[in-house]
Every structure is written in C-alpha cells, then in structure tokens.
Amino acid sequence: MILLKQMIILFFVMLLGFMMARKKIIDRKVSKSLSWITVNIANPALILSGSQGNSIEKKEMLFLIVLAFGMFLFLIIMAEIIIPIFRPDNSEKGVYKVLFVFSNIGFMGFPIISSVYGSKGLLYGSIFLLPFNILIYTYGIMCMSKQKTGIKQKLIKLFNIGLIAGITSLVFAVNKVTIPNVAGQLITMLSALTAPLSMMVIGASFTEISIKQIFCDIRLLIFAILKLVIIPLIGIVMIKCITSNNILQGVCFIMLATPSGSMVAMMAEQYNGNYITAAKGVALTTVLSVITMPLLFAVMGI
Incomplete structure (x- = not known):
C-alpha cells in the first residue's frame, strides 16, 4: 500500500510535467534549466539534509558505510560486465550503466523504509x-559525458557541488555536527524541490516518448527485469551472509529493488547523455516496480 501511494504521487507529478510540456510551458530550454537546478542545488541540499538529526555509534557507522559502498561497487562491477552484453549504441552505453547502478532510493525508497522499519531503518537508509x-557525481558523470578529456580535466569536473555536499554530509554525520537552525531550514526547503522538479522533467520528456516505444523495446524490457528482479535477489542473498540485522537486510533489499532513479535522467539532461533512453528506462522501471517490489518482498519474506 505504501509503495502504491508513492507511485500515485509520482505519477501525478509526472503527469503535471507532461501537461505543462504539451502546453509548451516546459520546453527543452526550460527542462534543461530545471535539470540544472535539480542537479546543482536541490539534490546537493538533499544530500546535506541526510546528516541532520542523525546519531549513530562510529563503529556501526563505519560498518554501514563500508557495506553501502560495497553494494554500489558490486553494482558497478555488474554493470561493467553485463551492459556490454546488451550491445547498446555508444550513446546509450553510459546511460544503461547509470540506470543499472543508481536506483530511486530517495524518492521511493525512503517512504517505504520509514513506514516498514521506522526511524531506525530511515537512519540506516540515509x-x-x-x-x-x-x-553519481563521479562515476555517473564519467558514464554520461560525451566529451573526451584528460585525467586532469576529469578530476576538475568531478570535484563539483554534489561531491562536496556528499563529503560534507559524511563529515557532519561522523562528527555529529549540528547544523544551525536557519541553515537547516534552508537546506530542508531546497531539498524538497528535488522530487517535484525531477518528476516534472521526467513527465515533460514523455511528450518525446510513446508508450509503444517504452514497452516494445525488448532490450529495455530485459534490462528492467534484470535490474528489478535478478539483481535484488542475488544482492539480498549476499547481504544475508554479511549481516543478521533484519532491519538492515530489509533496507538493503529496498535499495536494490527500487526502480532506476529519476536523477539519471537529470544527469543525462545536464551532461548531454542520451536523455530519451534515460527517461524511457526510468519510466519503464518505475511502472514495473509496482509489480516487482511487492512480489519480491512476499517471496523473500522481508
């Protein structure tokens, strides 16, 4: 029920974006501007907001950080192995990798975690x-960007606002730094822009994508099944061998089972990746996840 409610919310925000695009209120130029705001302002604020009010023992924090990075390393390795098998065009290869690795953990994962596992689960999820x-601001940019640059130029590009926000949030969480009230409210206000802006841009992209294009793309359908079913099942078996903490197991499973993140389309828009493929991948996995997530939860008994 929680997942269904979240899907309905996302659907109507995307529908709003679609309607505004049909009315020419959101055109390509506006869409790219909204993507810039999302990637460079709203989402970094969301990153910083994750460190507010959270306290945890440093030993447990270190274990969770290692586990989280290990899970993403597993996904990256699998993406580098599996995606070339699909033989995507050069313009799509990077997009497929980013769609595979990065899920909608913020906009879909957190509401589900909060409802099922409460504040403890939400702390783990953060x-x-x-x-x-x-x-996503390092590996994601490298996969999306079409411009070929040297190592020095790549390092300069990777040291961006998103990476700075990620490092700052980590430092704050480990050292239990309290953000001043005014700054905290500002961060919370800006972070709240992330979901509606990203969903509206995704919805606006539907004017360029037909339903037939989404559901008749066999390669994309196979990719979606792999992303939403096979990888979560493999991942949860591995995680159960690492920890017996039921809450942590459930949080990890939700992180793996959620659809491709809307941030992938935002990154494609901002860094000149194949935006249409990214939007199609986000749309298809989002729709299918309404079926796959409840089924997986029932099968695994989580």
Whole structure:
C-alpha cells in the first residue's frame, strides 16, 4: 500500500510535467534549466539534509558505510560486465550503466523504509545517500559525458557541488555536527524541490516518448527485469551472509529493488547523455516496480 501511494504521487507529478510540456510551458530550454537546478542545488541540499538529526555509534557507522559502498561497487562491477552484453549504441552505453547502478532510493525508497522499519531503518537508509551521491557525481558523470578529456580535466569536473555536499554530509554525520537552525531550514526547503522538479522533467520528456516505444523495446524490457528482479535477489542473498540485522537486510533489499532513479535522467539532461533512453528506462522501471517490489518482498519474506 505504501509503495502504491508513492507511485500515485509520482505519477501525478509526472503527469503535471507532461501537461505543462504539451502546453509548451516546459520546453527543452526550460527542462534543461530545471535539470540544472535539480542537479546543482536541490539534490546537493538533499544530500546535506541526510546528516541532520542523525546519531549513530562510529563503529556501526563505519560498518554501514563500508557495506553501502560495497553494494554500489558490486553494482558497478555488474554493470561493467553485463551492459556490454546488451550491445547498446555508444550513446546509450553510459546511460544503461547509470540506470543499472543508481536506483530511486530517495524518492521511493525512503517512504517505504520509514513506514516498514521506522526511524531506525530511515537512519540506516540515509547512509546509502553518501555513496549514491558521491558516485553519481563521479562515476555517473564519467558514464554520461560525451566529451573526451584528460585525467586532469576529469578530476576538475568531478570535484563539483554534489561531491562536496556528499563529503560534507559524511563529515557532519561522523562528527555529529549540528547544523544551525536557519541553515537547516534552508537546506530542508531546497531539498524538497528535488522530487517535484525531477518528476516534472521526467513527465515533460514523455511528450518525446510513446508508450509503444517504452514497452516494445525488448532490450529495455530485459534490462528492467534484470535490474528489478535478478539483481535484488542475488544482492539480498549476499547481504544475508554479511549481516543478521533484519532491519538492515530489509533496507538493503529496498535499495536494490527500487526502480532506476529519476536523477539519471537529470544527469543525462545536464551532461548531454542520451536523455530519451534515460527517461524511457526510468519510466519503464518505475511502472514495473509496482509489480516487482511487492512480489519480491512476499517471496523473500522481508
């Protein structure tokens, strides 16, 4: 029920974006501007907001950070192995990798975690925002960007606002730094822009994508099944061998089972990746996840 409610909310925000695009209120130029705001202002604020009010023992924090980074490393390795098998075009290869690695943990994962596992689960889940945002602004940009640059230029590009926010959030969480009230309210206000802006841009992209294009793309359908079913099942078996903490197991499973993150489309828009493929991947996995997530939860008994 929680997942269904979240899907309905996302659907109507995307529908709003679609309607505004049809009315020419959101055109390509506006869409790119909204993407810039999301990637460079709203999402970094969301990263920083994850460190507010959270306290945890340093030993447990270190274990969770290692586990979170390990999970993303597993996904990256699998992406590098599996995606070339699909033989995507050069313009799509990077997009498929980012769609595979980065899920919608912030906009879909957190509401589900909060409802099922409460504040403890939400605290565990917030740890995953750190590797997510650090890696999406590094590995994600490298996969999306079409421009070929040297190592020095790549390092300069990777040291951006998203990476800075990720490192800052980690430092704050480990040292239990309290953000001043005014700054905290500002961060919370800006972070709240992330979901609606990203969903509206995704919805606006539907004017360029037909339903037939989404559901008749066999390669994308196979990719979606792999992303939403096979990888979560493999991942949870591995995680159960690492920890017996039921809450942590459930949080990790939700992180793996959620659809491709809307931030992938935002990154494609901002860094000149194949935006249409990214939007199609986000749309398809989001729709299918309504079926796959409840089924997986029932099968695994989580």
